[in-house]
Amino acid sequence: MKVGLVGVVHRTPCPTSLPLRHVRTRVSCSSSSGHISFIKDVAATQPPENLHHLLKMLQTRGETILSPGSRHGLIPLAIPLSENFSGDVTALLRWPTAPPGMDMPIVEVRKHGVWLLANNVDQYIHRILVEEDANELHGSNGELFLASSEAGKKLYNRGDFAESQISNLDAYLLKKVGLFPDLLERKVLRHFEEGDQVSALVTGEFYTKKDLFPGFGRPFVFNAEILLKAHIRSKRFCKGGFEITMVDFRLCISGCSRHCTMG
Numbered sequence: 001m002k003v004g005l006v007g008v009v010h011r012t013p014c015p016t017s018l019p020l021r022h023v024r025t026r027v028s029c030s031s032s033s034g035h036i037s038f039i040k041d042v043a044a045t046q047p048p049e050n051l052h053h054l055l056k057m058l059q060t061r062g063e064t065i066l067s068p069g070s071r072h073g074l075i076p077l078a079i080p081l082s083e084n085f086s087g088d089v090t091a092l093l094r095w096p097t098a099p100p101g102m103d104m105p106i107v108e109v110r111k112h113g114v115w116l117l118a119n120n121v122d123q124y125i126h127r128i129l130v131e132e133d134a135n136e137l138h139g140s141n142g143e144l145f146l147a148s149s150e151a152g153k154k155l156y157n158r159g160d161f162a163e164s165q166i167s168n169l170d171a172y173l174l175k176k177v178g179l180f181p182d183l184l185e186r187k188v189l190r191h192f193e194e195g196d197q198v199s200a201l202v203t204g205e206f207y208t209k210k211d212l213f214p215g216f217g218r219p220f221v222f223n224a225e226i227l228l229k230a231h232i233r234s235k236r237f238c239k240g241g242f243e244i245t246m247v248d249f250r251l252c253i254s255g256c257s258r259h260c261t262m263g
Helices: 033-043 050-062 121-134 145-154 160-164 167-175 181-193 199-207 216-231 248-253
Strands: 080-085 089-091 104-111 112-119
Touching: 033 080, 050 080, 050 112, 050 121, 050 145, 080 104, 104 121, 112 121, 121 145, 121 160, 121 167, 145 248, 160 167, 167 181, 181 199, 181 216
Parallel strands: none
Antiparallel strands: 080 089, 089 104, 104 112
16 A cells, blocks of 8 residues: 655645545645544544544644545545655544444554554544653643643643653553553563563553454554564463463463463
8 A cells, every 4th residue: 555645735725525536635724624524424423522633733743634535545444634744644544333432543554554543532632742741851842732722631731741750651651541552562572671571471462452452453463473572382271172372371370260270
């Protein structure tokens, strides 16, 4: 899948409703009316409440806002929001048969795949604000917080990261904001670097829980990679003769739901 830039920038007024097009159209105005209408009329679902705030934040950090109907080169389920300098597209994902109450995830469509950024718009806004707050010592001036407007004030109080006295940004995000695939993967790799293989494997197994990131296969691919990395030789026996991994076995003997016996 190739996500590229077009040679001509189309400057169009913000539409109220957009058909599917085969041209990557850039939106020069900051209004979110086109995205709201597209999600309601074409995607046939309820737009995220704070989508317009996220669009303003993406534009503020230098990304180009895209027309929602300009999906050439994208998977059919993606509703484009913005494009960064690398040509990667931030988008909403419209599952055709989403479970009741499930929000549209925020994804990044890259040249070689789709990567989950956050489970919903509010979670992604919250993360951006925390990261900006943590980076104030490196030149951040709070402009993303200003762009987030009322949504930002509800989701995050500036200075909370410093007041928490949690020195590691990833740890703060996982504890206070939510679970993110890239943070869990970094956590696993950090355990390996520290020589704590058991914690790495347990975290990798946790990453694959089906209710964390429903519909995405990346956790299973990553977990398989770390099992290979750890040179797992995983034959253990439990009732019924099923094979389980070393992680499963550790959970069994620590009182988890499986009832295992050593062979």
